[in-house]
Amino acid sequence: MQHTFTINTSQRMEIIDINRKVEEIVTNSGVKEGLCSIFVQHATAAIVINENYDPNICLDINDMLAKLIPQGKWRHDQVDGNADSHIKAAIIGPSETIPVKNSKLQLGRWQSIMLCEFDGPRSERTITVTIIKG
Amino acid sequence: MQHTFTINTSQRMEIIDINRKVEEIVTNSGVKEGLCSIFVQHATAAIVINENYDPNICLDINDMLAKLIPQGKWRHDQVDGNADSHIKAAIIGPSETIPVKNSKLQLGRWQSIMLCEFDGPRSERTITVTIIKG
Amino acid sequence: MQHTFTINTSQRMEIIDINRKVEEIVTNSGVKEGLCSIFVQHATAAIVINENYDPNICLDINDMLAKLIPQGKWRHDQVDGNADSHIKAAIIGPSETIPVKNSKLQLGRWQSIMLCEFDGPRSERTITVTIIKG
Numbered sequence: 001m002q003h004t005f006t007i008n009t010s011q012r013m014e015i016i017d018i019n020r021k022v023e024e025i026v027t028n029s030g031v032k033e034g035l036c037s038i039f040v041q042h043a044t045a046a047i048v049i050n051e052n053y054d055p056n057i058c059l060d061i062n063d064m065l066a067k068l069i070p071q072g073k074w075r076h077d078q079v080d081g082n083a084d085s086h087i088k089a090a091i092i093g094p095s096e097t098i099p100v101k102n103s104k105l106q107l108g109r110w111q112s113i114m115l116c117e118f119d120g121p122r123s124e125r126t127i128t129v130t131i132i133k134g
Numbered sequence: 135m136q137h138t139f140t141i142n143t144s145q146r147m148e149i150i151d152i153n154r155k156v157e158e159i160v161t162n163s164g165v166k167e168g169l170c171s172i173f174v175q176h177a178t179a180a181i182v183i184n185e186n187y188d189p190n191i192c193l194d195i196n197d198m199l200a201k202l203i204p205q206g207k208w209r210h211d212q213v214d215g216n217a218d219s220h221i222k223a224a225i226i227g228p229s230e231t232i233p234v235k236n237s238k239l240q241l242g243r244w245q246s247i248m249l250c251e252f253d254g255p256r257s258e259r260t261i262t263v264t265i266i267k268g
Numbered sequence: 269m270q271h272t273f274t275i276n277t278s279q280r281m282e283i284i285d286i287n288r289k290v291e292e293i294v295t296n297s298g299v300k301e302g303l304c305s306i307f308v309q310h311a312t313a314a315i316v317i318n319e320n321y322d323p324n325i326c327l328d329i330n331d332m333l334a335k336l337i338p339q340g341k342w343r344h345d346q347v348d349g350n351a352d353s354h355i356k357a358a359i360i361g362p363s364e365t366i367p368v369k370n371s372k373l374q375l376g377r378w379q380s381i382m383l384c385e386f387d388g389p390r391s392e393r394t395i396t397v398t399i400i401k402g
Contacts, residue, residue, distance in 0.1 A: 002301055002367060002402055033136055035171055035264050037303055037365050041376030043319040050224045051177040056209035057220045064203055064221050069332055075324035086325045087332050090318045094379070095365050097171050097229050099136060099264045106262055108175030111228070128374055130303050130367045132402055134136060134266055167270055169305055169398055184358045185311040190343035191354045198337055198355050231305050231363050233270060233398045240396055242309030245362070268270060268400055 001029040001131045009120035013066065013088075015048065015058035018127065019112040023105055025129045032103050034134035039095040041126045044085035044119035046092035052112040065091070065118075085119035092116055100131065135163040138262045143254035147200065149182065149192035152261065153246040157239055159263045166237050168268035173229040175260045178219035178253035180226035186246040199225070199252075219253035226250055234265065269297040272396045277388035281334065283316065283326035286395065287380040291373055293397045300371050302402035307363040309394045312353035312387035314360035320380040333359070333386075353387035360384055368399065 003025045009016065018038075026036055038047050051057045065088045074083030096113065099106040107113075115125060137159045141150065152172075160170055172181050185191045199222045208217030230247065233240040241247075249259060271293045277284065286306075294304055306315050319325045333356045342351030364381065367374040375381075383393060 002369060035169075035266060035303075037367065039365070039367050039374070041374065041379065043317075043325075043376065043378040048224050049177075049228050050220055054210050054213050056213070057177075057217065060208040060210050060217050061221055061224050063208070068202060068336060074328040074331070076322055076328050079322050079324070083325065083328050086318055087329055090316050090329050091225065091359065093227065093361065093364070094317050096227070097173070097231050097365050099171065099173050099262045101136060106173070106175065108177065108260070110177040111175065126376070128367045130402055132266055132303060132400055134264055169303075169400055182358050183311075183362050184354055188344055188347050190347070191311075191351065194342040194344050194351050195355050195358050197342070202336060225359065227361065230361070231307070231365050233305065233307050233396045235270060240307070240309065242311065242394070244311040245309065266400055268398055 004128045006124045006126050008123050009117040012120050013062045014117040014120055016115045017052045017112050018115050022113050022129055026100055026105055027103055029131040031100060031131045031133050034100050035097055035132045036100050037097045037130045038113055039128045044082055044089050045125055046089045046094055046116040047096045048092050048114050048116050049096050049111050051110045082119045088118045135265045140258045140260050142257050143251040143259060146254055147196045148251040148254055150249045151186045151246050152249050156247050156263055160234055160239055161237055163265040165234060165265045165267050168234050169231055169266045170234050171231045171264045172247055173262045178216055178223050179259055180223045180228055180250040181230045182226050182248050182250050183230050183245050185244045216253045222252045269399045274392045274394050276391050277385040277393060280388050281330045282385040282388055284383045285320050285380050286383050290381050290397055294368055294373055295371055297399040299368060299399045299401050302368050303365055303400045304368050305365045305398045306381055307396045312350055312357050313393055314357045314362055314384040315364045316360050316382050316384050317364050317379050319378045350387045356386045
């Protein structure tokens with residue numbers, strides 16, 4: 001079972017919680033036990049799982065990435081001004097895979113699925129959720 | 135087929151081999167060919183695959199993370215002293231997916247599955263292994 | 269359905285597009301909808317998904333990794349001169365999981381699957397592709 005949705009982003013670097021949307025797709029799939037894969041179809045965005053209760057954690061993740069991978073000093077910047085966005089996306093990666101049990105994502109108490117925007121704002125970022133019966 | 139187990143950790147930063155435990159779950163599953171997903175249900179721990187024959191490699195990975203992501207200088211540290219643990223967990227990620235063939239994990243000779251503890255010691259870190267028939 | 273292939277590499281650090289080979293395996297599998305997992309069976313190589321249209325992006329990713337994780341200053345270097353290769357592989361990770369629809373990888377327009385060589389040249393790097401029906 002596969003479902004694709006899009007979201008829009010409003011900043012150059014931004015981490016957006018998509019947990020509720022993915023949970024809804026898992027519930028609607030009718031799959032009781034198995035795996036859920038989340039994949040973002042862009043080379044300057046990524047999927048991360050971490051805490052969102054204190055939103056400062058997302059800002060800290062972006063501060064760290066911005067410090068280690070500064071903007072404007074890479075080869076690809078001569079073609080397009082977003083080399084740092086590509087490098088950040090390569091480090092975090094476009095997908096996560098999560099166990100499903102009793103039709104629910106088996107996340108820990110402090111884990112949320114989030115989209116990392118590294119080259120926004122964008123009107124449409126596409127995410128595909130695939131659920132496999134175990 | 136899904137199995138959850140817990141392990142305890144004894145240091146703040148520690149990389150612990152869980153390969154034998156995961157192999158045992160794969161063997162017991164009876165699945166001959168498919169995929170095995172390992173997922174840790176915490177926002178300050180991660181799963182990594184690398185060499186464990188020379189244990190210095192695990193220390194080197196932690197040295198690098200400690201150097202790039204030092205403790206105590208992030209926003210979330212004003213709420214809780216573990217912002218660096220969250221950032222390290224976000225970089226390494228909570229899961230890995232490995233092919234299964236002939237009821238065995240298809241790892242390379244130098245690859246082991248390991249839990250990364252970034253905010254220990256903890257009495258209980260929960261890991262879920264899901265095996266999918268291919 | 270599972271398929272293993274090997275490629276040779278020609279430089280110490282090199283990012284090589286394997287997208288066409290993986291696409292071919294997906295087509296031959298006959299699986300219409302599901303997941304495709306790509307796994308490299310080495311502790312000094314990794315799988316990354318990013319842009320390959322401008323090859324400078326791959327050079328930028330390697331420049332960043334070489335800057336943050338320099339060669340020759342780690343504990344494992346006293347045994348073997350490739351500690352940095354192991355650390356880079358741990359950061360990028362050995363696998364990626366991609367949705368399949370209509371017998372095609374559901375990659376974005378600018379996404380390619382690539383092998384990261386961090387300790388080449390090597391005559392044989394082994395990659396296993398597993399396709400699971402959804």
